Amino acid sequence: MTPIRFDFDQELVAVCAQTVARAIANGGIGSHRLRPPVTKASNAYFKFRKIGDLSFAEYGYGSTVRVRESLPAGYVHLRIVLDGQCQWSAFGKKNTLDAGASVVSPFHTDVQVTYSADCRVLIVEIPESFMLETAREFGYIISSDRLAFLDDSFVFPDVGPMRNLISDLSGQDRSALSDDRVVFYYSRLLGHEILRSYGKDLCKxxxxxxxxxxxxxxxxxxxxxxxxxxxxxxxxxxxxxxxxxxxxxxxxxxxxxxxxxxxxxxxxxxxxxxxxxxxxxxxxxxxxxxxxxxxxxxxxxxxxxxxxxxxxxxxxxxxx
The missing domain is CATH 1.10.10.60 (Homeodomain-like)
Incomplete structure:
Protein backbone atom coordinates (compact mmCIF):
# COMPACT_ATOMS: atom_id res chain seq x y z
CA MET A 1 0.00 0.00 0.00
CA THR A 2 1.06 3.63 -0.42
CA PRO A 3 3.21 4.69 2.56
CA ILE A 4 1.64 6.86 5.27
CA ARG A 5 3.75 9.79 6.45
CA PHE A 6 4.97 9.39 10.03
CA ASP A 7 6.86 12.05 12.00
CA PHE A 8 7.70 10.24 15.23
CA ASP A 9 8.52 11.42 18.75
CA GLN A 10 10.26 8.15 19.60
CA GLU A 11 12.10 5.77 17.28
CA LEU A 12 13.82 2.47 17.96
CA VAL A 13 15.61 0.76 15.07
CA ALA A 14 17.59 -2.46 14.75
CA VAL A 15 16.37 -3.74 18.11
CA CYS A 16 15.18 -7.16 19.23
CA ALA A 17 11.52 -8.22 19.39
CA GLN A 18 11.44 -8.03 23.20
CA THR A 19 12.47 -4.36 23.06
CA VAL A 20 9.57 -3.57 20.73
CA ALA A 21 7.13 -5.42 23.02
CA ARG A 22 8.35 -3.33 25.99
CA ALA A 23 8.07 -0.09 23.97
CA ILE A 24 4.47 -0.94 23.04
CA ALA A 25 3.63 -1.43 26.72
CA ASN A 26 5.42 1.78 27.74
CA GLY A 27 3.49 3.71 25.09
CA GLY A 28 0.17 2.51 26.53
CA ILE A 29 -0.70 0.70 23.30
CA GLY A 30 -1.26 -2.61 25.07
CA SER A 31 0.62 -5.65 26.28
CA HIS A 32 2.48 -7.86 23.79
CA ARG A 33 3.59 -11.18 25.28
CA LEU A 34 5.87 -12.99 22.85
CA ARG A 35 5.37 -16.73 22.53
CA PRO A 36 8.39 -18.99 22.09
CA PRO A 37 10.43 -19.48 20.09
CA VAL A 38 11.60 -15.84 19.93
CA THR A 39 14.65 -14.88 17.87
CA LYS A 40 17.29 -12.63 19.40
CA ALA A 41 18.03 -10.99 16.05
CA SER A 42 18.00 -7.17 16.00
CA ASN A 43 15.66 -6.71 13.04
CA ALA A 44 12.70 -5.05 14.80
CA TYR A 45 11.74 -1.38 14.95
CA PHE A 46 9.21 0.86 16.72
CA LYS A 47 7.97 4.41 16.13
CA PHE A 48 5.61 6.31 18.40
CA ARG A 49 3.83 9.62 18.45
CA LYS A 50 1.19 11.05 20.79
CA ILE A 51 -0.71 14.14 19.81
CA GLY A 52 -3.80 15.37 21.61
CA ASP A 53 -5.97 12.42 22.62
CA LEU A 54 -4.53 10.17 19.91
CA SER A 55 -1.54 7.83 19.89
CA PHE A 56 0.17 6.45 16.77
CA ALA A 57 2.48 3.45 16.87
CA GLU A 58 4.21 1.83 13.91
CA TYR A 59 6.22 -1.34 14.44
CA GLY A 60 7.58 -4.48 12.88
CA TYR A 61 9.14 -7.49 14.61
CA GLY A 62 11.53 -8.32 11.77
CA SER A 63 10.94 -12.06 12.16
CA THR A 64 7.98 -14.39 12.36
CA VAL A 65 6.60 -14.11 15.90
CA ARG A 66 3.51 -15.23 17.79
CA VAL A 67 2.11 -12.69 20.21
CA ARG A 68 -0.63 -12.69 22.81
CA GLU A 69 -1.92 -9.13 22.79
CA SER A 70 -3.95 -7.62 25.62
CA LEU A 71 -5.65 -4.48 24.38
CA PRO A 72 -6.06 -1.61 26.86
CA ALA A 73 -9.48 -0.97 28.38
CA GLY A 74 -11.25 2.20 27.29
CA TYR A 75 -9.57 2.61 23.89
CA VAL A 76 -10.40 2.03 20.24
CA HIS A 77 -7.60 0.52 18.11
CA LEU A 78 -7.54 0.97 14.35
CA ARG A 79 -4.99 -1.55 13.03
CA ILE A 80 -3.58 -1.00 9.53
CA VAL A 81 -1.22 -3.56 7.96
CA LEU A 82 1.36 -1.58 5.99
CA ASP A 83 3.33 -4.55 4.70
CA GLY A 84 3.52 -8.32 5.07
CA GLN A 85 0.77 -10.27 6.81
CA CYS A 86 -0.61 -10.90 10.27
CA GLN A 87 -3.09 -13.52 11.39
CA TRP A 88 -5.11 -12.81 14.48
CA SER A 89 -7.94 -14.51 16.32
CA ALA A 90 -10.39 -13.36 18.97
CA PHE A 91 -13.63 -14.83 20.28
CA GLY A 92 -12.91 -18.01 18.30
CA LYS A 93 -12.78 -16.15 15.00
CA LYS A 94 -9.63 -16.06 12.86
CA ASN A 95 -8.77 -13.26 10.49
CA THR A 96 -5.88 -12.90 8.05
CA LEU A 97 -4.80 -9.35 7.34
CA ASP A 98 -2.66 -8.78 4.27
CA ALA A 99 -0.87 -5.57 3.34
CA GLY A 100 -3.44 -2.80 2.97
CA ALA A 101 -6.01 -4.43 5.27
CA SER A 102 -7.43 -2.63 8.29
CA VAL A 103 -9.68 -3.53 11.20
CA VAL A 104 -10.85 -2.05 14.49
CA SER A 105 -9.69 -4.42 17.23
CA PRO A 106 -12.13 -5.68 19.89
CA PHE A 107 -12.19 -3.84 23.21
CA HIS A 108 -10.02 -4.83 26.21
CA THR A 109 -9.68 -8.46 25.24
CA ASP A 110 -6.86 -10.87 24.47
CA VAL A 111 -6.08 -11.60 20.82
CA GLN A 112 -3.62 -14.10 19.38
CA VAL A 113 -1.54 -12.61 16.57
CA THR A 114 1.09 -14.16 14.29
CA TYR A 115 3.26 -11.62 12.45
CA SER A 116 5.17 -12.47 9.30
CA ALA A 117 8.84 -11.47 9.19
CA ASP A 118 8.11 -8.57 6.83
CA CYS A 119 4.93 -7.41 8.60
CA ARG A 120 4.67 -3.73 9.50
CA VAL A 121 1.66 -2.42 11.40
CA LEU A 122 0.31 1.04 12.22
CA ILE A 123 -1.94 1.36 15.27
CA VAL A 124 -4.14 4.42 15.80
CA GLU A 125 -5.34 4.52 19.40
CA ILE A 126 -8.27 6.74 20.40
CA PRO A 127 -10.05 6.87 23.79
CA GLU A 128 -13.48 5.27 23.64
CA SER A 129 -14.91 8.27 25.52
CA PHE A 130 -13.64 10.54 22.72
CA MET A 131 -15.31 8.28 20.13
CA LEU A 132 -18.60 8.36 22.06
CA GLU A 133 -18.48 12.16 22.15
CA THR A 134 -17.72 12.18 18.41
CA ALA A 135 -20.67 9.90 17.69
CA ARG A 136 -23.02 12.21 19.57
CA GLU A 137 -21.59 15.35 18.00
CA PHE A 138 -22.10 13.98 14.49
CA GLY A 139 -25.70 12.99 15.23
CA TYR A 140 -25.36 9.24 15.80
CA ILE A 141 -27.82 7.72 18.22
CA ILE A 142 -26.34 4.88 20.26
CA SER A 143 -28.29 2.59 22.56
CA SER A 144 -25.66 2.29 25.29
CA ASP A 145 -22.34 3.70 26.46
CA ARG A 146 -20.42 1.14 24.42
CA LEU A 147 -19.64 1.41 20.72
CA ALA A 148 -19.63 -1.66 18.48
CA PHE A 149 -17.45 -2.19 15.41
CA LEU A 150 -17.55 -4.58 12.48
CA ASP A 151 -15.56 -7.81 12.87
CA ASP A 152 -14.47 -7.93 9.24
CA SER A 153 -11.33 -6.30 7.86
CA PHE A 154 -11.43 -3.73 5.08
CA VAL A 155 -8.93 -2.44 2.55
CA PHE A 156 -7.55 0.81 3.89
CA PRO A 157 -8.12 3.52 1.27
CA ASP A 158 -5.14 4.80 -0.73
CA VAL A 159 -6.93 8.14 -1.10
CA GLY A 160 -9.65 9.90 0.81
CA PRO A 161 -10.32 11.76 4.05
CA MET A 162 -9.28 9.00 6.48
CA ARG A 163 -5.83 8.56 4.95
CA ASN A 164 -5.37 12.33 4.70
CA LEU A 165 -6.36 12.88 8.33
CA ILE A 166 -4.01 10.16 9.62
CA SER A 167 -1.18 11.56 7.50
CA ASP A 168 -1.87 15.09 8.75
CA LEU A 169 -1.92 14.01 12.40
CA SER A 170 0.94 11.51 12.33
CA GLY A 171 3.13 13.06 9.63
CA GLN A 172 3.13 16.82 10.09
CA ASP A 173 5.78 18.66 12.03
CA ARG A 174 4.59 19.56 15.53
CA SER A 175 4.87 23.27 14.75
CA ALA A 176 2.06 22.85 12.22
CA LEU A 177 -0.13 21.32 14.93
CA SER A 178 0.72 23.64 17.80
CA ASP A 179 -2.88 24.86 18.11
CA ASP A 180 -4.84 22.44 20.33
CA ARG A 181 -8.05 23.45 18.59
CA VAL A 182 -6.68 22.33 15.22
CA VAL A 183 -5.59 18.97 16.67
CA PHE A 184 -8.98 18.51 18.32
CA TYR A 185 -10.77 19.34 15.06
CA TYR A 186 -8.66 16.89 13.03
CA SER A 187 -9.12 14.20 15.70
CA ARG A 188 -12.89 14.65 15.67
CA LEU A 189 -12.97 14.29 11.88
CA LEU A 190 -10.81 11.16 12.04
CA GLY A 191 -13.07 9.69 14.72
CA HIS A 192 -16.06 10.33 12.50
CA GLU A 193 -14.39 8.63 9.53
CA ILE A 194 -13.65 5.57 11.68
CA LEU A 195 -17.28 5.45 12.80
CA ARG A 196 -18.49 5.77 9.22
CA SER A 197 -16.22 3.02 7.92
CA TYR A 198 -16.10 0.51 10.78
CA GLY A 199 -19.03 1.32 13.08
CA LYS A 200 -21.70 -1.31 13.70
CA ASP A 201 -25.39 -0.78 14.52
CA LEU A 202 -25.04 2.99 14.41
CA CYS A 203 -28.15 4.98 13.62
CA LYS A 204 -27.65 8.51 12.33
Missing part, protein backbone atom coordinates in the same frame (compact mmCIF):
# COMPACT_ATOMS: atom_id res chain seq x y z
CA UNK A 205 -30.58 10.80 12.92
CA UNK A 206 -31.65 13.39 10.43
CA UNK A 207 -34.91 14.04 12.25
CA UNK A 208 -33.44 15.86 15.26
CA UNK A 209 -32.29 19.34 14.19
CA UNK A 210 -28.62 20.14 14.81
CA UNK A 211 -27.23 23.36 16.22
CA UNK A 212 -23.66 24.26 17.12
CA UNK A 213 -24.70 26.89 19.64
CA UNK A 214 -22.68 26.10 22.80
CA UNK A 215 -25.78 25.99 25.01
CA UNK A 216 -27.58 23.61 22.64
CA UNK A 217 -24.51 21.35 22.47
CA UNK A 218 -24.25 21.41 26.27
CA UNK A 219 -27.92 20.50 26.64
CA UNK A 220 -27.69 17.77 24.00
CA UNK A 221 -24.76 16.13 25.81
CA UNK A 222 -26.58 16.39 29.15
CA UNK A 223 -29.79 14.87 27.76
CA UNK A 224 -27.96 12.00 26.05
CA UNK A 225 -25.98 11.23 29.19
CA UNK A 226 -29.20 11.18 31.25
CA UNK A 227 -31.63 10.11 28.56
CA UNK A 228 -33.48 7.58 30.75
CA UNK A 229 -34.14 10.21 33.44
CA UNK A 230 -37.07 12.59 33.70
CA UNK A 231 -35.40 15.88 32.84
CA UNK A 232 -37.07 19.18 33.65
CA UNK A 233 -36.84 22.41 31.67
CA UNK A 234 -35.76 24.23 34.83
CA UNK A 235 -32.82 21.82 35.07
CA UNK A 236 -31.68 22.73 31.54
CA UNK A 237 -31.99 26.46 32.23
CA UNK A 238 -29.87 26.09 35.39
CA UNK A 239 -27.34 24.03 33.42
CA UNK A 240 -26.80 26.96 31.03
CA UNK A 241 -27.30 29.61 33.74
CA UNK A 242 -29.97 31.41 31.77
CA UNK A 243 -33.63 32.21 32.44
CA UNK A 244 -36.49 30.00 31.27
CA UNK A 245 -37.57 32.72 28.84
CA UNK A 246 -34.06 32.89 27.35
CA UNK A 247 -34.00 29.10 27.06
CA UNK A 248 -37.31 28.98 25.16
CA UNK A 249 -36.21 31.83 22.90
CA UNK A 250 -32.92 30.04 22.22
CA UNK A 251 -34.65 26.81 21.19
CA UNK A 252 -37.14 28.63 19.01
CA UNK A 253 -34.39 30.60 17.27
CA UNK A 254 -31.90 27.73 16.86
CA UNK A 255 -34.13 24.68 16.39
CA UNK A 256 -37.67 25.90 15.82
CA UNK A 257 -39.07 23.80 18.70
CA UNK A 258 -39.55 23.83 22.45
CA UNK A 259 -37.06 22.28 24.89
CA UNK A 260 -39.64 19.61 25.77
CA UNK A 261 -40.02 18.57 22.14
CA UNK A 262 -36.25 18.40 21.78
CA UNK A 263 -35.87 16.12 24.81
CA UNK A 264 -38.71 13.92 23.57
CA UNK A 265 -37.13 13.55 20.12
CA UNK A 266 -33.77 12.55 21.56
CA UNK A 267 -35.50 9.98 23.76
CA UNK A 268 -37.42 8.61 20.76
CA UNK A 269 -34.19 8.31 18.77
CA UNK A 270 -32.67 6.29 21.62
CA UNK A 271 -35.79 4.10 21.77
CA UNK A 272 -35.55 3.50 18.03
CA UNK A 273 -31.88 2.58 18.28
CA UNK A 274 -32.55 0.14 21.11
CA UNK A 275 -35.52 -1.49 19.39
CA UNK A 276 -33.46 -2.13 16.26
CA UNK A 277 -30.21 -3.30 17.83
CA UNK A 278 -30.64 -4.55 21.41
CA UNK A 279 -31.17 -8.32 21.43
CA UNK A 280 -32.39 -8.17 25.04
CA UNK A 281 -35.41 -6.01 24.18
CA UNK A 282 -38.50 -8.20 24.57
CA UNK A 283 -41.39 -5.78 24.10
CA UNK A 284 -42.24 -2.17 23.36
CA UNK A 285 -43.77 -1.47 26.78
CA UNK A 286 -40.53 -2.31 28.55
CA UNK A 287 -38.49 0.07 26.47
CA UNK A 288 -41.09 2.88 26.58
CA UNK A 289 -41.22 2.82 30.37
CA UNK A 290 -37.42 2.70 30.56
CA UNK A 291 -37.23 6.10 28.85
CA UNK A 292 -40.06 7.70 30.82
CA UNK A 293 -43.02 7.26 28.45
CA UNK A 294 -45.71 6.18 30.93
CA UNK A 295 -48.65 6.92 28.59
CA UNK A 296 -48.19 4.12 26.03
CA UNK A 297 -50.83 5.29 23.56
CA UNK A 298 -49.33 8.79 23.45
CA UNK A 299 -45.86 7.24 23.16
CA UNK A 300 -46.95 5.31 20.06
CA UNK A 301 -48.32 8.49 18.50
CA UNK A 302 -45.11 10.41 19.19
CA UNK A 303 -43.00 7.54 17.89
CA UNK A 304 -44.97 7.20 14.65
CA UNK A 305 -44.84 10.95 14.02
CA UNK A 306 -41.08 11.04 14.54
CA UNK A 307 -39.86 7.69 13.17
CA UNK A 308 -42.56 7.04 10.57
CA UNK A 309 -43.80 3.68 11.87
CA UNK A 310 -45.17 2.11 15.03
CA UNK A 311 -42.62 0.94 17.61
CA UNK A 312 -43.95 -2.61 17.31
CA UNK A 313 -43.18 -2.49 13.57
CA UNK A 314 -39.57 -1.45 14.29
CA UNK A 315 -39.15 -4.28 16.79
CA UNK A 316 -40.59 -6.79 14.32
CA UNK A 317 -38.44 -5.62 11.41
CA UNK A 318 -35.19 -5.87 13.32
CA UNK A 319 -35.92 -8.93 15.44
CA UNK A 320 -33.28 -11.63 15.06
Missing amino acids: SSAVPMSYHPYIEQIRDHVLENVAQNLSINELAKLCRISLKSLYNLFERELGMTPSSYIRRLKLERVYSELRSDLNTRNVTEIALKYGFSNLSRFSVYYREHIGELPSDTLRRFSH
Whole structure:
Protein backbone atom coordinates (compact mmCIF):
# COMPACT_ATOMS: atom_id res chain seq x y z
CA MET A 1 0.00 0.00 0.00
CA THR A 2 1.06 3.63 -0.42
CA PRO A 3 3.21 4.69 2.56
CA ILE A 4 1.64 6.86 5.27
CA ARG A 5 3.75 9.79 6.45
CA PHE A 6 4.97 9.39 10.03
CA ASP A 7 6.86 12.05 12.00
CA PHE A 8 7.70 10.24 15.23
CA ASP A 9 8.52 11.42 18.75
CA GLN A 10 10.26 8.15 19.60
CA GLU A 11 12.10 5.77 17.28
CA LEU A 12 13.82 2.47 17.96
CA VAL A 13 15.61 0.76 15.07
CA ALA A 14 17.59 -2.46 14.75
CA VAL A 15 16.37 -3.74 18.11
CA CYS A 16 15.18 -7.16 19.23
CA ALA A 17 11.52 -8.22 19.39
CA GLN A 18 11.44 -8.03 23.20
CA THR A 19 12.47 -4.36 23.06
CA VAL A 20 9.57 -3.57 20.73
CA ALA A 21 7.13 -5.42 23.02
CA ARG A 22 8.35 -3.33 25.99
CA ALA A 23 8.07 -0.09 23.97
CA ILE A 24 4.47 -0.94 23.04
CA ALA A 25 3.63 -1.43 26.72
CA ASN A 26 5.42 1.78 27.74
CA GLY A 27 3.49 3.71 25.09
CA GLY A 28 0.17 2.51 26.53
CA ILE A 29 -0.70 0.70 23.30
CA GLY A 30 -1.26 -2.61 25.07
CA SER A 31 0.62 -5.65 26.28
CA HIS A 32 2.48 -7.86 23.79
CA ARG A 33 3.59 -11.18 25.28
CA LEU A 34 5.87 -12.99 22.85
CA ARG A 35 5.37 -16.73 22.53
CA PRO A 36 8.39 -18.99 22.09
CA PRO A 37 10.43 -19.48 20.09
CA VAL A 38 11.60 -15.84 19.93
CA THR A 39 14.65 -14.88 17.87
CA LYS A 40 17.29 -12.63 19.40
CA ALA A 41 18.03 -10.99 16.05
CA SER A 42 18.00 -7.17 16.00
CA ASN A 43 15.66 -6.71 13.04
CA ALA A 44 12.70 -5.05 14.80
CA TYR A 45 11.74 -1.38 14.95
CA PHE A 46 9.21 0.86 16.72
CA LYS A 47 7.97 4.41 16.13
CA PHE A 48 5.61 6.31 18.40
CA ARG A 49 3.83 9.62 18.45
CA LYS A 50 1.19 11.05 20.79
CA ILE A 51 -0.71 14.14 19.81
CA GLY A 52 -3.80 15.37 21.61
CA ASP A 53 -5.97 12.42 22.62
CA LEU A 54 -4.53 10.17 19.91
CA SER A 55 -1.54 7.83 19.89
CA PHE A 56 0.17 6.45 16.77
CA ALA A 57 2.48 3.45 16.87
CA GLU A 58 4.21 1.83 13.91
CA TYR A 59 6.22 -1.34 14.44
CA GLY A 60 7.58 -4.48 12.88
CA TYR A 61 9.14 -7.49 14.61
CA GLY A 62 11.53 -8.32 11.77
CA SER A 63 10.94 -12.06 12.16
CA THR A 64 7.98 -14.39 12.36
CA VAL A 65 6.60 -14.11 15.90
CA ARG A 66 3.51 -15.23 17.79
CA VAL A 67 2.11 -12.69 20.21
CA ARG A 68 -0.63 -12.69 22.81
CA GLU A 69 -1.92 -9.13 22.79
CA SER A 70 -3.95 -7.62 25.62
CA LEU A 71 -5.65 -4.48 24.38
CA PRO A 72 -6.06 -1.61 26.86
CA ALA A 73 -9.48 -0.97 28.38
CA GLY A 74 -11.25 2.20 27.29
CA TYR A 75 -9.57 2.61 23.89
CA VAL A 76 -10.40 2.03 20.24
CA HIS A 77 -7.60 0.52 18.11
CA LEU A 78 -7.54 0.97 14.35
CA ARG A 79 -4.99 -1.55 13.03
CA ILE A 80 -3.58 -1.00 9.53
CA VAL A 81 -1.22 -3.56 7.96
CA LEU A 82 1.36 -1.58 5.99
CA ASP A 83 3.33 -4.55 4.70
CA GLY A 84 3.52 -8.32 5.07
CA GLN A 85 0.77 -10.27 6.81
CA CYS A 86 -0.61 -10.90 10.27
CA GLN A 87 -3.09 -13.52 11.39
CA TRP A 88 -5.11 -12.81 14.48
CA SER A 89 -7.94 -14.51 16.32
CA ALA A 90 -10.39 -13.36 18.97
CA PHE A 91 -13.63 -14.83 20.28
CA GLY A 92 -12.91 -18.01 18.30
CA LYS A 93 -12.78 -16.15 15.00
CA LYS A 94 -9.63 -16.06 12.86
CA ASN A 95 -8.77 -13.26 10.49
CA THR A 96 -5.88 -12.90 8.05
CA LEU A 97 -4.80 -9.35 7.34
CA ASP A 98 -2.66 -8.78 4.27
CA ALA A 99 -0.87 -5.57 3.34
CA GLY A 100 -3.44 -2.80 2.97
CA ALA A 101 -6.01 -4.43 5.27
CA SER A 102 -7.43 -2.63 8.29
CA VAL A 103 -9.68 -3.53 11.20
CA VAL A 104 -10.85 -2.05 14.49
CA SER A 105 -9.69 -4.42 17.23
CA PRO A 106 -12.13 -5.68 19.89
CA PHE A 107 -12.19 -3.84 23.21
CA HIS A 108 -10.02 -4.83 26.21
CA THR A 109 -9.68 -8.46 25.24
CA ASP A 110 -6.86 -10.87 24.47
CA VAL A 111 -6.08 -11.60 20.82
CA GLN A 112 -3.62 -14.10 19.38
CA VAL A 113 -1.54 -12.61 16.57
CA THR A 114 1.09 -14.16 14.29
CA TYR A 115 3.26 -11.62 12.45
CA SER A 116 5.17 -12.47 9.30
CA ALA A 117 8.84 -11.47 9.19
CA ASP A 118 8.11 -8.57 6.83
CA CYS A 119 4.93 -7.41 8.60
CA ARG A 120 4.67 -3.73 9.50
CA VAL A 121 1.66 -2.42 11.40
CA LEU A 122 0.31 1.04 12.22
CA ILE A 123 -1.94 1.36 15.27
CA VAL A 124 -4.14 4.42 15.80
CA GLU A 125 -5.34 4.52 19.40
CA ILE A 126 -8.27 6.74 20.40
CA PRO A 127 -10.05 6.87 23.79
CA GLU A 128 -13.48 5.27 23.64
CA SER A 129 -14.91 8.27 25.52
CA PHE A 130 -13.64 10.54 22.72
CA MET A 131 -15.31 8.28 20.13
CA LEU A 132 -18.60 8.36 22.06
CA GLU A 133 -18.48 12.16 22.15
CA THR A 134 -17.72 12.18 18.41
CA ALA A 135 -20.67 9.90 17.69
CA ARG A 136 -23.02 12.21 19.57
CA GLU A 137 -21.59 15.35 18.00
CA PHE A 138 -22.10 13.98 14.49
CA GLY A 139 -25.70 12.99 15.23
CA TYR A 140 -25.36 9.24 15.80
CA ILE A 141 -27.82 7.72 18.22
CA ILE A 142 -26.34 4.88 20.26
CA SER A 143 -28.29 2.59 22.56
CA SER A 144 -25.66 2.29 25.29
CA ASP A 145 -22.34 3.70 26.46
CA ARG A 146 -20.42 1.14 24.42
CA LEU A 147 -19.64 1.41 20.72
CA ALA A 148 -19.63 -1.66 18.48
CA PHE A 149 -17.45 -2.19 15.41
CA LEU A 150 -17.55 -4.58 12.48
CA ASP A 151 -15.56 -7.81 12.87
CA ASP A 152 -14.47 -7.93 9.24
CA SER A 153 -11.33 -6.30 7.86
CA PHE A 154 -11.43 -3.73 5.08
CA VAL A 155 -8.93 -2.44 2.55
CA PHE A 156 -7.55 0.81 3.89
CA PRO A 157 -8.12 3.52 1.27
CA ASP A 158 -5.14 4.80 -0.73
CA VAL A 159 -6.93 8.14 -1.10
CA GLY A 160 -9.65 9.90 0.81
CA PRO A 161 -10.32 11.76 4.05
CA MET A 162 -9.28 9.00 6.48
CA ARG A 163 -5.83 8.56 4.95
CA ASN A 164 -5.37 12.33 4.70
CA LEU A 165 -6.36 12.88 8.33
CA ILE A 166 -4.01 10.16 9.62
CA SER A 167 -1.18 11.56 7.50
CA ASP A 168 -1.87 15.09 8.75
CA LEU A 169 -1.92 14.01 12.40
CA SER A 170 0.94 11.51 12.33
CA GLY A 171 3.13 13.06 9.63
CA GLN A 172 3.13 16.82 10.09
CA ASP A 173 5.78 18.66 12.03
CA ARG A 174 4.59 19.56 15.53
CA SER A 175 4.87 23.27 14.75
CA ALA A 176 2.06 22.85 12.22
CA LEU A 177 -0.13 21.32 14.93
CA SER A 178 0.72 23.64 17.80
CA ASP A 179 -2.88 24.86 18.11
CA ASP A 180 -4.84 22.44 20.33
CA ARG A 181 -8.05 23.45 18.59
CA VAL A 182 -6.68 22.33 15.22
CA VAL A 183 -5.59 18.97 16.67
CA PHE A 184 -8.98 18.51 18.32
CA TYR A 185 -10.77 19.34 15.06
CA TYR A 186 -8.66 16.89 13.03
CA SER A 187 -9.12 14.20 15.70
CA ARG A 188 -12.89 14.65 15.67
CA LEU A 189 -12.97 14.29 11.88
CA LEU A 190 -10.81 11.16 12.04
CA GLY A 191 -13.07 9.69 14.72
CA HIS A 192 -16.06 10.33 12.50
CA GLU A 193 -14.39 8.63 9.53
CA ILE A 194 -13.65 5.57 11.68
CA LEU A 195 -17.28 5.45 12.80
CA ARG A 196 -18.49 5.77 9.22
CA SER A 197 -16.22 3.02 7.92
CA TYR A 198 -16.10 0.51 10.78
CA GLY A 199 -19.03 1.32 13.08
CA LYS A 200 -21.70 -1.31 13.70
CA ASP A 201 -25.39 -0.78 14.52
CA LEU A 202 -25.04 2.99 14.41
CA CYS A 203 -28.15 4.98 13.62
CA LYS A 204 -27.65 8.51 12.33
CA SER A 205 -30.58 10.80 12.92
CA SER A 206 -31.65 13.39 10.43
CA ALA A 207 -34.91 14.04 12.25
CA VAL A 208 -33.44 15.86 15.26
CA PRO A 209 -32.29 19.34 14.19
CA MET A 210 -28.62 20.14 14.81
CA SER A 211 -27.23 23.36 16.22
CA TYR A 212 -23.66 24.26 17.12
CA HIS A 213 -24.70 26.89 19.64
CA PRO A 214 -22.68 26.10 22.80
CA TYR A 215 -25.78 25.99 25.01
CA ILE A 216 -27.58 23.61 22.64
CA GLU A 217 -24.51 21.35 22.47
CA GLN A 218 -24.25 21.41 26.27
CA ILE A 219 -27.92 20.50 26.64
CA ARG A 220 -27.69 17.77 24.00
CA ASP A 221 -24.76 16.13 25.81
CA HIS A 222 -26.58 16.39 29.15
CA VAL A 223 -29.79 14.87 27.76
CA LEU A 224 -27.96 12.00 26.05
CA GLU A 225 -25.98 11.23 29.19
CA ASN A 226 -29.20 11.18 31.25
CA VAL A 227 -31.63 10.11 28.56
CA ALA A 228 -33.48 7.58 30.75
CA GLN A 229 -34.14 10.21 33.44
CA ASN A 230 -37.07 12.59 33.70
CA LEU A 231 -35.40 15.88 32.84
CA SER A 232 -37.07 19.18 33.65
CA ILE A 233 -36.84 22.41 31.67
CA ASN A 234 -35.76 24.23 34.83
CA GLU A 235 -32.82 21.82 35.07
CA LEU A 236 -31.68 22.73 31.54
CA ALA A 237 -31.99 26.46 32.23
CA LYS A 238 -29.87 26.09 35.39
CA LEU A 239 -27.34 24.03 33.42
CA CYS A 240 -26.80 26.96 31.03
CA ARG A 241 -27.30 29.61 33.74
CA ILE A 242 -29.97 31.41 31.77
CA SER A 243 -33.63 32.21 32.44
CA LEU A 244 -36.49 30.00 31.27
CA LYS A 245 -37.57 32.72 28.84
CA SER A 246 -34.06 32.89 27.35
CA LEU A 247 -34.00 29.10 27.06
CA TYR A 248 -37.31 28.98 25.16
CA ASN A 249 -36.21 31.83 22.90
CA LEU A 250 -32.92 30.04 22.22
CA PHE A 251 -34.65 26.81 21.19
CA GLU A 252 -37.14 28.63 19.01
CA ARG A 253 -34.39 30.60 17.27
CA GLU A 254 -31.90 27.73 16.86
CA LEU A 255 -34.13 24.68 16.39
CA GLY A 256 -37.67 25.90 15.82
CA MET A 257 -39.07 23.80 18.70
CA THR A 258 -39.55 23.83 22.45
CA PRO A 259 -37.06 22.28 24.89
CA SER A 260 -39.64 19.61 25.77
CA SER A 261 -40.02 18.57 22.14
CA TYR A 262 -36.25 18.40 21.78
CA ILE A 263 -35.87 16.12 24.81
CA ARG A 264 -38.71 13.92 23.57
CA ARG A 265 -37.13 13.55 20.12
CA LEU A 266 -33.77 12.55 21.56
CA LYS A 267 -35.50 9.98 23.76
CA LEU A 268 -37.42 8.61 20.76
CA GLU A 269 -34.19 8.31 18.77
CA ARG A 270 -32.67 6.29 21.62
CA VAL A 271 -35.79 4.10 21.77
CA TYR A 272 -35.55 3.50 18.03
CA SER A 273 -31.88 2.58 18.28
CA GLU A 274 -32.55 0.14 21.11
CA LEU A 275 -35.52 -1.49 19.39
CA ARG A 276 -33.46 -2.13 16.26
CA SER A 277 -30.21 -3.30 17.83
CA ASP A 278 -30.64 -4.55 21.41
CA LEU A 279 -31.17 -8.32 21.43
CA ASN A 280 -32.39 -8.17 25.04
CA THR A 281 -35.41 -6.01 24.18
CA ARG A 282 -38.50 -8.20 24.57
CA ASN A 283 -41.39 -5.78 24.10
CA VAL A 284 -42.24 -2.17 23.36
CA THR A 285 -43.77 -1.47 26.78
CA GLU A 286 -40.53 -2.31 28.55
CA ILE A 287 -38.49 0.07 26.47
CA ALA A 288 -41.09 2.88 26.58
CA LEU A 289 -41.22 2.82 30.37
CA LYS A 290 -37.42 2.70 30.56
CA TYR A 291 -37.23 6.10 28.85
CA GLY A 292 -40.06 7.70 30.82
CA PHE A 293 -43.02 7.26 28.45
CA SER A 294 -45.71 6.18 30.93
CA ASN A 295 -48.65 6.92 28.59
CA LEU A 296 -48.19 4.12 26.03
CA SER A 297 -50.83 5.29 23.56
CA ARG A 298 -49.33 8.79 23.45
CA PHE A 299 -45.86 7.24 23.16
CA SER A 300 -46.95 5.31 20.06
CA VAL A 301 -48.32 8.49 18.50
CA TYR A 302 -45.11 10.41 19.19
CA TYR A 303 -43.00 7.54 17.89
CA ARG A 304 -44.97 7.20 14.65
CA GLU A 305 -44.84 10.95 14.02
CA HIS A 306 -41.08 11.04 14.54
CA ILE A 307 -39.86 7.69 13.17
CA GLY A 308 -42.56 7.04 10.57
CA GLU A 309 -43.80 3.68 11.87
CA LEU A 310 -45.17 2.11 15.03
CA PRO A 311 -42.62 0.94 17.61
CA SER A 312 -43.95 -2.61 17.31
CA ASP A 313 -43.18 -2.49 13.57
CA THR A 314 -39.57 -1.45 14.29
CA LEU A 315 -39.15 -4.28 16.79
CA ARG A 316 -40.59 -6.79 14.32
CA ARG A 317 -38.44 -5.62 11.41
CA PHE A 318 -35.19 -5.87 13.32
CA SER A 319 -35.92 -8.93 15.44
CA HIS A 320 -33.28 -11.63 15.06
